[in-house]
Amino acid sequence: MVAAMHIQTENDKTAFGLRTTDLRNIAIGLTAAIVLIMVAGQMADSGSASASTLEDTKDSRFTCSFTSASTATPNEAQDDVLAVTATASGGGNTCTFTNTGGADTADFTITAAGDLDFDATPDHENPVDSDTDNEYVVIITATDSADNAVATQTITITVQDVALAFTGGNSPSIAESVATNAAVTTLTFNDIPDTCEFTGSGNEDEDGDGTNAFSITNACVITVADADDIDFEDDASYSIGVLATDTDVNTGSASDSATTTVTITITDVAPTVTDNDVNLAEASTYGNVATIVTTGDDSSITWSISSGNENSDGDGTSAFAIAAATGIITVTDGDDIDDETAADAAFTLVISATDGTTADTESITITITNTGPTIVDNDVNLAEASTYGNVVDL
Structure with missing residues (x-):
């Protein structure tokens, strides 16, 4: 006898009241959820790794690498230090530069393109770095144009000493008509001297007033101290010794000096007579008529009347004279001056002025103005017995 067997179908319920189909569907859903969670986790890990990789790539790609030296040895008395350079690792990127620190940062400037200069011209004998040993330290930062990534470089600048020597300004020229305090020249050097003096x-003090012709400052600027000492006709040039010194504040034995001769050439300036026409009353006898002056050279002038000075009365004395040293015209013979006589109603005097080298002339017209006669009252007494003869002279 064969026992009866029950075969379970999909619609049969389990002990929990669930169909077999339901259990299968739940199992499939749970499996799918687990798979999704695992995939999401893997994607998250992959994304984080990718982001990290990109960041690392960016950091290593967009940076500036310095290609210029970290030391410089410029000579004193010059501002230029170094052309700072760097290469950006990203194609087409550029690096810009700034001064961002260092013990002597205040002593330097730098352009965005990398031109590093002293802010003030350095002097080896008078260093201004933080420890006054002529070694300056500055930190330069290079910034990448792509993402502002920065790199820094510490640069040490050691200022070199140079022997003091003149380089120019030793042969100036000035006109003899120059004024007091006028500039003559500024001597130049390859270094910065502390003092300059004449030796x-x-x-010279030509006019003997106690002031020499020229003066010099510690900065080696030469000016006119007394213009009255300068006359081409007396001295056409001056040769003056100059001593410049440069004292080392740290080591006196490192101080140096230089000497030179400055030759100042004086150029001639011709006198120019100024026209000064005047009127003169015919009744004038003696005294000043006019003062003639010059422009240009006005020192050591000799004056004369070259023509036009008449001697109408033939007594050997002309109507006017001019003082050779001052140019003052005076009446010397009033009898030669007469408004009623056409020849004596005006005088055109040709005045000459010379400084001994060059001369100038000018025609000066002296116009004679009429002076009317004036009868002077002269009452007199006359005796009744008088018959003939002079009674009064009016």
């Missing part, structure tokens, strides 16, 4: 003879 020896050559800076």
Whole structure:
């Protein structure tokens, strides 16, 4: 006898009241959820790794690498230090530069393109770095144009000493008509001297007033101290010794000096007679008529009347004279002056002025103005017995 067997179908319920189909569907859903969670986790890990990789790539790609030296040894008395350069690792990127620190940061400037200069011209004998040993330290930052990534470089600048020597300004020229305090020249050097002074003879006091012709400052600027000492006809040039010194504040034995001769050439300026026409009353006898002056050279002038000075009465004395040293015209013979006589109603005097080298002339017209006669009252007494003869002279 064969026992009866029950075969379970999809619609049969389990002990929990669930169909077999339901259990299968739940199992499939749970499996799918687990798979999704695992995939999401893997994607998250992959994304984080990718982001990290990109960041690392960016950091390593967009940076500036310095290609210029970290030391410089410029000579004193010059501002230029170094052309700072760097290469950006990203194609087409550029690097810009800034001064961002260092013990002597205040002593330097730098352009965005990398031109590093001293802010003030350095002097080896008078260093201004933080420890006054002529070694300056500055930190330069390079910034990448792509993402502002920065790199820094510390640069040490050691200022070199140079022997003091003149380089120019030793042969100036000035006109003899120059004014007091006028500039003559500024001597130049390959270094920065502390003092300058005249030495020896050559800076003369021609007029004996106690002031020499020229003066010099510690900065080696030469000016006119007394213009009255300068006359081409007396001295056409001055040769004056100059001593410049440069004292080392740290080591006196490192101080140096230089000497030179400055030759100042004086150029001639011709006198120019100024026209000064005047009127003169015919009744004038003696005294000043006019003062003639010059422009240009006005020192050591000799005056004369070259023509036009008449001697109408033939007594050997002309109507006017001019003082050779001052140019003052005076009446010397009033009898030669007469408004009623056409020849004596005006005088055109040709005045000449010379400084001994060059001369100038000018025609000065002196016009004679009429002076009317004036009868002077002269009452007199006359005796009744008088018959003939002079009674009064009016």
